[in-house]
Amino acid sequence: MPEGDTVWRACRRLHGLLAGRRLTRGELRVPQLATTELAGVRVLDVTPRGKHQLFRFDHGWTLHTHFRMEGAWRTYQRGRRWGGGPDYEIRAVLSTEETDAVGYRLPVVELVPTAEENQVVGHLGPDLLGPDWDLDEALRRIRSQPDRSIGEALLDQRNLAGLGTFYRSELLFVQGVHPRTPVVAVSGLPRMVQRAKLLLDANKERAQQSTTGDLRSGRRTYVFERPGQPCRRCGGPIRTEEFGPTGQERRSYWCPRCQPLSSTGGPGP
Numbered sequence: 353m354p355e356g357d358t359v360w361r362a363c364r365r366l367h368g369l370l371a372g373r374r375l376t377r378g379e380l381r382v383p384q385l386a387t388t389e390l391a392g393v394r395v396l397d398v399t400p401r402g403k404h405q406l407f408r409f410d411h412g413w414t415l416h417t418h419f420r421m422e423g424a425w426r427t428y429q430r431g432r433r434w435g436g437g438p439d440y441e442i443r444a445v446l447s448t449e450e451t452d453a454v455g456y457r458l459p460v461v462e463l464v465p466t467a468e469e470n471q472v473v474g475h476l477g478p479d480l481l482g483p484d485w486d487l488d489e490a491l492r493r494i495r496s497q498p499d500r501s502i503g504e505a506l507l508d509q510r511n512l513a514g515l516g517t518f519y520r521s522e523l524l525f526v527q528g529v530h531p532r533t534p535v536v537a538v539s540g541l542p543r544m545v546q547r548a549k550l551l552l553d554a555n556k557e558r559a560q561q562s563t564t565g566d567l568r569s570g571r572r573t574y575v576f577e578r579p580g581q582p583c584r585r586c587g588g589p590i591r592t593e594e595f596g597p598t599g600q601e602r603r604s605y606w607c608p609r610c611q612p613l614s615s616t617g618g619p620g621p
């Protein structure tokens with residue numbers, strides 16, 4: 353699932369190709385918007401907000417999309433064959449004279465007045481990669497539910513926007529904190545959140561995410577998607593489980609030795 357840094361990178365690419373240009377074709381292939389015609393409008397900007405994408409147009413409307421698990425925006429030079437999946441998975445097509453931007457498998461495609469974008473992104477906490485980033489506000493929001501697990505708090509986009517299960521697992525390993533540790537028991541919380549921003553910043557320019565500093569295949573993560581494999585620090589087996597509110601359980605990975613549940617978090621490396 354794409355996290356904040358991947359969305360940031362996709363939006364930067366889309367912005368570079370679309371911003372300032374007039375659409376020659378603009379189709380939204382979802383039932384509520386099937387009759388919407390965007391040809392002729394100019395794209396003002398393409399902006400990431402946490403894991404959301406906002407395409408702002410000069411007629412006062414914003415296209416809001418979200419990848420969730422499977423979505424992707426692909427771009428093609430006009431005339432090139434599209435290769436992001438079968439046609440029935442296409443949810444949006446935005447074309448200029450030079451470029452086709454094609455949105456595949458987007459579970460969220462909606463138009464909102466630009467002045468009312470808060471309807472769709474107003475609930476989000478400070479954006480780790482946004483101009484509004486505010487460490488103190490993110491900490492305030494996380495700490496407002498002290499008994500909740502830090503693993504759940506980090507994924508809640510109302511606390512801070514941009515993290516998913518990949519960064520959650522890696523961040524908690526690096527900090528030596530078990531994912532089920534209550535927020536109130538995490539001593540290094542400011543450091544943890546600052547580190548989250550550093551990790552996203554470091555990875556936002558890359559096609560492949562790495563938290564270990566090693567970009568080679570199979571060496572990019574400490575614990576994420578490595579269940580049963582030896583911990584890179586202590587050699588013990590990495591564990592995994594799903595937990596979270598009913599219906600929103602998400603998978604986590606951790607090293608029981610480096611991240612004991614009693615641990616309140618050390619200074620980290």
Ligand SMILES: [Zn+2]
Pocket residue numbers: 583584585586587588607608609610611
């Ligand atoms: Zn370990």
